[in-house]
Amino acid sequence: MIEWIRFWITAVILFCGILAFILEVAGLFRLGFVMNRMHASGIGDSFGLGCVVFAMIISSGLNLDSLKLFLLILFMWLTSPVSTHFLSRIEVNTNPFIARYVRFGTDYGKK
Amino acid sequence: MTVDLAYQYLFTGALTVMAVLIGIILIRSIIGPRIIDRILCINMIGTLVICTIAILSQMLDESYLTDIAIIYAMLSFLTVLILASVYIRRLNLTDEDEGMKAGEQPPGVQAFGAQDVSLGQTKETQASVPAAGSLQQDKNSRETVPQREVPHD
Numbered sequence: 001m002i003e004w005i006r007f008w009i010t011a012v013i014l015f016c017g018i019l020a021f022i023l024e025v026a027g028l029f030r031l032g033f034v035m036n037r038m039h040a041s042g043i044g045d046s047f048g049l050g051c052v053v054f055a056m057i058i059s060s061g062l063n064l065d066s067l068k069l070f071l072l073i074l075f076m077w078l079t080s081p082v083s084t085h086f087l088s089r090i091e092v093n094t095n096p097f098i099a100r101y102v103r104f105g106t107d108y109g110k111k
Numbered sequence: 112m113t114v115d116l117a118y119q120y121l122f123t124g125a126l127t128v129m130a131v132l133i134g135i136i137l138i139r140s141i142i143g144p145r146i147i148d149r150i151l152c153i154n155m156i157g158t159l160v161i162c163t164i165a166i167l168s169q170m171l172d173e174s175y176l177t178d179i180a181i182i183y184a185m186l187s188f189l190t191v192l193i194l195a196s197v198y199i200r201r202l203n204l205t206d207e208d209e210g211m212k213a214g215e216q217p218p219g220v221q222a223f224g225a226q227d228v229s230l231g232q233t234k235e236t237q238a239s240v241p242a243a244g245s246l247q248q249d250k251n252s253r254e255t256v257p258q259r260e261v262p263h264d
Contacts, residue, residue, distance in 0.1 A: 003114045011121055018128050021159065025132050028139050028155070034147050041151055045158050052125075052162040056169050059118070068177040069165060075184050076161070083154060083191040090195055091147045 010059045017051030020044055033101045034091050038084055045080040049073070122170040126163060133159050150194050157187030 020043055027040025053073050057066045092098055133156055140152030161180050168176035 056165050065174050079188040086195050
């Protein structure tokens with residue numbers, strides 16, 4: 001009985017993660033600008049991976065494997081915003097038509 | 112129906128959906144208009160592959176696949192950073208936050224320590240960058256960037 005409860009909790013959280021990935025791919029095709037697509041990518045990178053790996057933690061129980069999976073969640077949550085910020089910085093600096101999409105403040109670039 | 116069979120069906124369904132999603136993201140990375148879209152799609156494919164390996168480690172009951180997932184996460188992060196830094200070095204970006212002008216090298220280029228690569232790129236990039244006096248000084252329009260590629264959107 002306790003195994004079935006664990007199975008259904010795993011199934012529900014895994015379904016949430018898969019739904020986040022489907023939303024991510026849908027947003028990748030629906031949105032029209034690169035930074036909006038970066039937002040859609042951030043949904044899957046944080047929520048989707050967190051849900052899927054947390055479902056695997058519940059499925060495996062409390063052992064060394066679940067500790068490694070927890071470290072995987074921690075690592076991805078720390079490094080995914082860094083890479084997204086890096087890409088958005090390149091986009092702002094290289095797109096010559098950036099002013100069509102993004103409104104900068106009047107004191108942008110001043111200290 | 113035992114619990115093991117139910118886990119088998121659940122994980123097989125999840126892996127199937129993820130494989131289809133990886134194919135769709137690959138299509139997006141092919142039709143992506145600029146190079147930022149492609150790097151972003153590489154990042155997303157890396158995330159999905161990490162989730163796939165994490166599911167496989169529970170489905171096959173192999174504990175060492177979790178280590179492979181962690182190593183893949185590190186490699187995916189490193190891939191995005193290296194691709195982005197190569198792109199910065201090729202385009203010879205102007206960084207207005209640091210108070211740089213258009214012709215100068217950004218400080219990140221020297222920090223990466225690849226002198227031979229930046230020396231090889233300098234003649235090509237400085238030939239295409241116009242003189243600093245002829246550039247527009249309007250910061251809001253941001254037309255001062257040398258237009259290497261024309262965006263399609």
